[in-house]
Amino acid sequence: MDLLVNIDVPDLEAAEGFYVAAFGLRPSRRFGRVVELSGLPVKIYLLEAEPHTVGAGYDRRRYERHWSPIHLDVVVEDLESALARALTAGAEAETEIRDSVWGRIVTLADPFGHGFCLVEFKGRGYDEIARPA
Structure with missing residues (x-):
């Protein structure tokens, strides 16, 4: 697959x-x-x-900022550099960089309304907080 x-x-x-x-x-x-x-x-x-053309079901495409339950998380080595690069390319930051036990994250939108996150893992990444399924 x-x-x-x-x-x-x-x-x-x-x-x-x-x-x-x-x-x-x-x-x-x-x-x-x-x-x-x-x-x-x-x-x-x-x-x-x-x-405004039909995308799925009866929902029409819109390219202003919109919410979707599916988005991209792009894992990066250096969050500040990746953020600067995305902003220079035309992204809009929607949050400040946030720290967590597993790493750091910032939420952005591309110029077409799609949300995405930049993620920098630290330590064992999500394994810092994961439990067996």
Whole structure:
């Protein structure tokens, strides 16, 4: 099994520029109005889709900031550097950096309304707080 991440965007060129600049990803293939980005353990597919078209069910795509129960957590080695890079690329920070036993996290939004987090683990990461299932 593989996992693919699809992100709808209103402007493919602008989205490619953001994700390349923010995370150091690289375009690997193009399919019409889709670009495949490599550089993470999963491929990210940017899908150009017009605002207000039906996305799923009867919900229409909107690219202002919106909430979704699914978002990306990008694990980084140096949170301050990764945050600076994302902000320079056009992300908007929504929280300050927060510290926890397992590491540090900051919540952001990309220029297309999608939320994501930058995470820097410390110690044993989530194993610092994990219990057996």
